[in-house]
Amino acid sequence: MSQGEIVASYVVPVHPHTVLAPDQNAGWRRLRDAFDEAAQTIRDLDADLLIIYSTTWPSIIGHQIQADPNPEWVMVDHDFHDLGSIPYSFNIDADFAHAWNEANKQRGLQSRCVNYKGFPIDVGSVVALTLLNPDNSIPAVIVSSNMYANRSETTVLAKSCLDVIKAQGRRAVAITAMSLSNRMFTDFIQPEEDKIHSLKDDEWNRKILEFLEQGRLEDVGQLSRTIHRQIRVQKVVAFKPMWWLSAMNGNRNDLTGRILAYEAIHGAGGAVVHIDPTSTGVGDKEYDEDDVEYFHGERGVLEGAEESEKDAIQNTNAGADSTDESTASDSGPALWDPTEAKGSVNTDAAPKPVGAYPHARKVGDMLFLSGVGPRQPGTNAIPGGPIHDENGEPLEYDIKAQTHAVVNNVKRIVEEAGATMDQVVDVTTFLVDMKRDFAGYNEVWAETLGKVGPTRTTLAIDALPTPIAVEMKVIVHMPE
Amino acid sequence: MGKGQIVAGCIAPHPPHLVYAENPPQNEPVAEGGWEQLRWGYERLRASLSEHDYDAIVLLSPHWQTYVGTHFLGLPHFEGLSVDPIFPNLFRYHYDMNVDVELAQAIHDEAAKAGLPVKMMENPDFRVDYGTITTGHLFNPDWDKPLVVISSNRSTAYYSVEVMQEIMIELGKVTRKAIEASGKRVVVLASNSLSHRHFTTESEVPEDMSKEHITSHAMHLWDMRMIDYMRSGQAQRILDEMPEFTEQAIAESDGGGLSWLLSTLDVPDYPAILHGYGTIIGTGNAVVEWPCYAHEVNDE
Numbered sequence: 001m002s003q004g005e006i007v008a009s010y011v012v013p014v015h016p017h018t019v020l021a022p023d024q025n026a027g028w029r030r031l032r033d034a035f036d037e038a039a040q041t042i043r044d045l046d047a048d049l050l051i052i053y054s055t056t057w058p059s060i061i062g063h064q065i066q067a068d069p070n071p072e073w074v075m076v077d078h079d080f081h082d083l084g085s086i087p088y089s090f091n092i093d094a095d096f097a098h099a100w101n102e103a104n105k106q107r108g109l110q111s112r113c114v115n116y117k118g119f120p121i122d123v124g125s126v127v128a129l130t131l132l133n134p135d136n137s138i139p140a141v142i143v144s145s146n147m148y149a150n151r152s153e154t155t156v157l158a159k160s161c162l163d164v165i166k167a168q169g170r171r172a173v174a175i176t177a178m179s180l181s182n183r184m185f186t187d188f189i190q191p192e193e194d195k196i197h198s199l200k201d202d203e204w205n206r207k208i209l210e211f212l213e214q215g216r217l218e219d220v221g222q223l224s225r226t227i228h229r230q231i232r233v234q235k236v237v238a239f240k241p242m243w244w245l246s247a248m249n250g251n252r253n254d255l256t257g258r259i260l261a262y263e264a265i266h267g268a269g270g271a272v273v274h275i276d277p278t279s280t281g282v283g284d285k286e287y288d289e290d291d292v293e294y295f296h297g298e299r300g301v302l303e304g305a306e307e308s309e310k311d312a313i314q315n316t317n318a319g320a321d322s323t324d325e326s327t328a329s330d331s332g333p334a335l336w337d338p339t340e341a342k343g344s345v346n347t348d349a350a351p352k353p354v355g356a357y358p359h360a361r362k363v364g365d366m367l368f369l370s371g372v373g374p375r376q377p378g379t380n381a382i383p384g385g386p387i388h389d390e391n392g393e394p395l396e397y398d399i400k401a402q403t404h405a406v407v408n409n410v411k412r413i414v415e416e417a418g419a420t421m422d423q424v425v426d427v428t429t430f431l432v433d434m435k436r437d438f439a440g441y442n443e444v445w446a447e448t449l450g451k452v453g454p455t456r457t458t459l460a461i462d463a464l465p466t467p468i469a470v471e472m473k474v475i476v477h478m479p480e
Numbered sequence: 481m482g483k484g485q486i487v488a489g490c491i492a493p494h495p496p497h498l499v500y501a502e503n504p505p506q507n508e509p510v511a512e513g514g515w516e517q518l519r520w521g522y523e524r525l526r527a528s529l530s531e532h533d534y535d536a537i538v539l540l541s542p543h544w545q546t547y548v549g550t551h552f553l554g555l556p557h558f559e560g561l562s563v564d565p566i567f568p569n570l571f572r573y574h575y576d577m578n579v580d581v582e583l584a585q586a587i588h589d590e591a592a593k594a595g596l597p598v599k600m601m602e603n604p605d606f607r608v609d610y611g612t613i614t615t616g617h618l619f620n621p622d623w624d625k626p627l628v629v630i631s632s633n634r635s636t637a638y639y640s641v642e643v644m645q646e647i648m649i650e651l652g653k654v655t656r657k658a659i660e661a662s663g664k665r666v667v668v669l670a671s672n673s674l675s676h677r678h679f680t681t682e683s684e685v686p687e688d689m690s691k692e693h694i695t696s697h698a699m700h701l702w703d704m705r706m707i708d709y710m711r712s713g714q715a716q717r718i719l720d721e722m723p724e725f726t727e728q729a730i731a732e733s734d735g736g737g738l739s740w741l742l743s744t745l746d747v748p749d750y751p752a753i754l755h756g757y758g759t760i761i762g763t764g765n766a767v768v769e770w771p772c773y774a775h776e777v778n779d780e
Contacts, residue, residue: 057565058565058566059565059566060566060678060680060761061566061567061679061680061681061682062680062681064566074605076603076605076606076607078544078545078546078551078609078631079546079547079548079551080548081551081601081602081603081606082599082602082603084603085603085605110680110681114568114569116563116568116572117561117572118560118561118563118572119563119565119568120563120565120607122565146680148678148680183638184547184548185548186547186548186549186597186635186638187548187549187597188548188549188597188599233547233634233637233638234637266548
């Protein structure tokens with residue numbers, strides 16, 4: 001299985017003119033031709049997954065992911081209904097959708113799949129899939145744009161998507177269905193009268209495209225809030241698709257961009273842009289925004305104080321950045337910097353130890369990991385929640401979320417050592433509540449390490465040093 | 481033909497939760513109740529209006545969002561499945577509704593004469609928005625009255641609340657003029673929440689009322705202020721304070737429905753009847769009736 005990667009990214013316009021009326025305006029025709037060229041490029045790249053982040057599918061309760069394997073309906077635009085109807089029947093990768101949904105939860109996001117007959121797929125997604133995947137040969141997945149999501153939440157959404165792309169070894173194309181400037185004419189116009197709504201919008205659009213052509217995707221991401229203020233009607237979502245697309249490409253500024261077309265659609269700025277992950281070789285530029293791995297934002301408004309208390313417990317050991325060798329917390333064990341010795345393997349991408357030991361140690365072609373739990377690096381938060389509070393009172397927790405987090409932490413350490421998960425040969429798992437948790441743990445195992453095939457021993461124990469339910473001891477064989 | 485008459489004007493909410501909680505046969509999901517205060521409010525509104533005959537309902541829905549002009553459903557019949565794209569777990573409703581195309585066309589034509597960009601929607605594949613369906617069901621579960629459905633022009637997003645109000649006040653005036661010229665007895669209905677800051681999480685059982693409350697004290701104060709104006713016959717003050725209300729309460733009045741309604745009712749100075757108030761995923765919602773029937777001057 002390959003490592004999984006983004007083989008190309010695209011920015012595409014959302015309005016239905018390119019599908020229903022390309023020949024009514026020369027600019028619409030050029031956009032349509034650009035769509036067709038992009039479709040051919042995607043086929044030539046042998047892509048096996050299209051991922052659409054659509055600005056015309058707003059959501060409120062976290063992000064939603066389409067999981068109906070074959071959604072079918074007839075789409076009619078709310079504004080441009082007189083152009084006609086677009087019947088659709090799409091090929092959705094429901095397995096990927098569910099895996100992404102789980103990965104979102106692992107990283108602290110509110111997320112759910114939707115799979116309902118007659119669900120109204122939004123115009124941006126319908127246009128993109130109709131033109132970029134005309135024979136439905138490539139499975140797709142669509143995610144909504146949450147109207148309350150900030151940059152960190154949108155970035156984490158991309159990272160969880162990348163987790164699944166890598167886990168499944170996919171050759172994915174990331175697509176944002178969006179306008180540049182989104183100000184349309186507020187009156188009806190003849191097709192031949194179409195133009196960008198204002199000179200200011202046009203100038204900003206050309207600046208955005210100049211950046212994209214230079215491969216400076218992250219710079220556009222960092223300009224997103226300014227762009228939104230300058231040339232965007234304050235609709236539901238900000239210019240956040242660029243946050244998502246940049247994170248899907250590693251927040252880089254050395255990509256290879258190409259503008260296939262830039263035209264007006266009823267005054268809005270529509271562009272088809274191809275972004276190749278190949279480095280231009282000019283050197284990456286500075287990335288100076290927070291590169292978050294786990295979303296800790298406000299999502300618990302229903303729970304009020306109760307949730308805040310839970311957060312506080314989850315983060316009991318947070319803030320362990322200390323120059324001391326170890327840092328004591330109020331209620332949990334002290335955190336240590338991992339020890340260094342010959343063959344030690346340590347990484348900031350794994351949680352700090354609770355004693356004087358390394359994350360792993362390499363001896364010959366064998367790699368031995370210290371016991372790995374679900375705590376998150378940097379914050380010490382426990383996905384799925386801690387098993388008890390600081391007074392020892394039991395709490396509800398999610399064993400599947402904890403197990404996923406353990407596997408992810410194992411993966412980070414294994415990869416830091418230069419090995420891969422398929423080289424894991426033996427695992428010993430410790431559960432603090434075998435009766436309650438074995439089934440959930442076993443389910444996650446089957447989806448992850450079970451596919452690799454290491455030997456396994458599962459033991460019930462009385463307790464672990466932190467309020468977690470599961471820990472794994474892992475051995476890797478990594479021949480030179 | 482006698483002069484047409486507006487029998488009553490109403491503001492009533494459309495979150496799909498209310499239909500979900502009612503468990504009508506048209507909706508696929510099944511609930512254990514919930515949001516009773518608002519559903520009983522709708523009941524009281526229906527009972528109040530049951531004593532007054534009317535020919536049609538003219539409804540403005542903020543979930544048929546048009547950025548290019550104001551649109552009107554322009555075919556006599558629509559049926560299909562309405563699935564809420566935000567809460568598909570709660571609302572998958574099989575609808576079957578009739579449109580008073582003649583009255584829709586008349587309002588459209590009056591609006592065009594007044595210089596407003598307008599369009600009739602005549603595509604038979606068009607799926608009617610869930611705001612219309614939700615309010616349509618709760619207001620008239622038998623669906624035995626034809627509707628005129630008006631889109632929500634998003635001029636607040638494009639320009640400002642002030643510009644939106646200019647457009648909606650004009651649209652209200654021409655709506656009233658067209659109704660009076662039609663000879664019909666009509667109820668006008670703004671499908672609209674008040675404060676509109678949502679929770680961003682959903683409880684495991686969506687109808688768990690122990691989780692339901694307004695999102696913040698500030699939202700509550702704004703909702704009560706607006707309701708107080710309604711109950712005391714101060715519609716003009718609602719219009720005057722609409723920019724602040726819309727901005728500070730993130731109110732759904734940004735869609736123009738409330739401004740349009742008050743203009744259509746000629747900015748009433750008589751008290752409205754509050755039939756119910758409640759929150760839905762943190763948003764503030766009221767069921768309110770302006771009993772025009774009790775205040776119309778009969779000039780026939």
